[in-house]
Amino acid sequence: MSVTSNWMTDRVENQIHLHILPTEKYKMVSVLAQLECSLERDRATKIALIPQVLMRGTEHYPEPTALIRAFDDLYGAAIGARVNKHGDRQTVEFTMQVAHEGYLPNADGLFASAMNLFAEVIFQPKTQQGVFRSDDLAAEITLHRQRIENVVNDKIAYAGERCAQELCKDEPFGISRLGYIEDLAFITPMSLYEEYQQLLKNSALHIYIVGAVEVSQIKEICSHEFGRFINLDFNLNHSKKAVETNTARHLVDQNERIVIEQMDVGQGKLNFGLRTSSSYDKDDYLALVVYNGILGGFPHSKLFINVREKSSLAYYASSRIEGLKGVIFIQSGIQISNFERAQTIIKQQVEDMRRGQITDDELNFTKKGLVNQYMQSDDQPFTGAVLQMYSRFTGRERSVAEMIRDVQQVTKEDVVRVAQGVQVELVYFLRDKEEVPQNASAHI
């Protein structure tokens, strides 16, 4: 049952933390680099734009085409850059997958060359008069506007996003990952460049490298490629500052709200936002994970069995947990006229959990299913990276092995105890444009 956790860690000066996992099982070498910052309404749009603008080119490869060509020349090294939301915090993440040179003809030095480019994307963007180029920014603003507008095109994702925004209206987690269209007009090459500099100054850069690599060689490559960009202004104190987890709970005084949104759709999307009294940093977190699994994490779960299999109301009906926030989201796609019926059945499942109506099978199947998921997560290169990030954000260290152990120890009583702290706070329904009866949109 042992799970890999042989990460080697090292530093390049104060700012850069290297995490290396040598393993023979992959044919690719995978790299993830993260910068992190607080999630704030006023900077979210700028932070979301930074990775897009950085991909416009570097000093050495000043056009997007030239930059991607340089990566393609390295046996198609796949580069990606994006903004991500983790609970109430935000990260700018860069990823790269490079084929291992040992499997390729005449490819010595492939990884070193790829890291050279990778470091330049993060630290050496092309600039004009000391800031981002205005034509690059203008192009990316146009594309980003569309990116934000396009969220609505995938109705399942849209409903999920809206549900999170409504549930956490007054918390950072409710802030849109991509930012806001109305902010785009105010972003200048100067203001965006300053935001980028702030990010580099205040955030440590964590680099994770997983693959059939030799640790000392990787350290040497990284110290060479990243050492040249070390920021002398790097604010060590800022980075060290313990992250405060958002413990503000709105349990007792929050009434259940219904939000109904109308679009031209054929299928209704019925989502729920549930507040809980646990989260990643708490001792009873794994009991909450088991709770979510019994409710809607698997095909044996209450939602799948009761909404889909017994009532034929939906093709999908499931729940997922946002561990850092301690909230649970339920999602289902239903015939619009079945809104009341589906809502009643879903709420009944939450109520059954609270009343302890949990069978031994439901508990055991869920625990086994979760253990299987945790074990399988070892086949993903960056599982360890996510856990280390979570521990930085919450101050709570958990390894895959510990989570497996903790899940196995969860009892029905533990689950019922966390169930007492679970409350349906939001019902979100995306439906067609037929007339909605007056009382349905009222807050209950």
Added chain:
Amino acid sequence: MRALTYKRLNETVYEETLDNGLQVFILPKPGFRQTYANFTTRYGSIDSEFTVPNRKERIKVPDGIAHFLEHKMFEEEQGDVFIEFAKTGASANAFTTFDTTTYLFSSTTEIEKNLEILLNFVQNPYFTDENVEKEKGIIGQEIKMYEDNPNWQVYFGLLQGLYGEFPVAIDIAGTVESIAKITKETLYDCYHTFYHPSNMTLFVVGEVDPDAILRLVAANQTTKQYELQAPIERFYPPLSHGIQRELTEYHLDISQPRVLFGYREKIIEPSAVDRQKREAAVEVWMDCLFGRSSKHYQKLIDDGLTDQGFGSEYELTYLYGHSIFGGNSKQPLELVRQVKSLLAQFADQGIDLGDFERSKKKAIGRFMSLLDSPQGIANVFTSQKLRGVDVLTSLDILQDLEISDVNQVLRDHVVGNELAMSIVWPE
């Protein structure tokens, strides 16, 4: 058991055909926690007309029935198959494509038990009038979900334009009307025609002992009675000579239009290896002309005609083949016009040698990433195998590719060919 070793990849696939015809493939992957198994029949949404072997009757079945059957296989007289997998913690699923139906699990413990469950439930149909009716509500919602999805709608709109009556243009799940006609009797006819072991493959990948897996599977199959089955007779309507129509349109509540366009493949070689080479060559010219590192790709974006999601793909089987280009666009007709003219230009002048070399290298590197995903390699290996292609020879095929092959294949595909397009407009 035959061991096929791919030296450059440092991988070995073990292969055996059992007495009842089932083809078994095992790929040991040291270091991986999970074992992934894929049990697939060569039967998909396009197989709607065939001869039922036991009574030699040619029948036509409702659209969407292969997918419906896939759903219903999870129900047994004793109950829900998901519960059997849940007892070991395994994660199980299934999916239906144009020409295959796959049942799968991934698991980190009790591999033998899960393999038995997989083999047994797929080889034990249990349909009742009641459970068939119940499924219609569930699949009805699956169909409704896709009806609101612009990517799905624009994709099938294009296939309709390219193929007309040919069944690849029919939604894999069928329609609410077509599935209403499905009965348990028809499901049994489909099952008995297409789920004979000689029409199926099993692929197991993970840190496994090939001999032990093969012994288990062979022993399991020996307990089941299968008569030898003659090759299945499948009937497809003739492929029309040209496309069905140039433009297919649809409206949805979305932020901007989405467009896909493409050509049918005119040259479909009978040899699977020839088709594999053609496919590799097409992928190279597509990447040269419209990959992320192509200046044309960047120009289409900079000119406001599309965004970074613009892409292209190609599919080729012994029955049909086509290219697809497209993405989001505020000016879909102009986007199509420009891409079409670029294609004509490069069909004439040929692609750049530097681009060719780069794309080839990229394809080699990207292929390797497939081998790091147990699920990816199992699914791609199986679907290609059922089309007669060994995907693990891709590197050799790519290595041997010449620029003249690529230019020829580009001309074959584009010159004098009719383009079809599909647009989903905002309402």
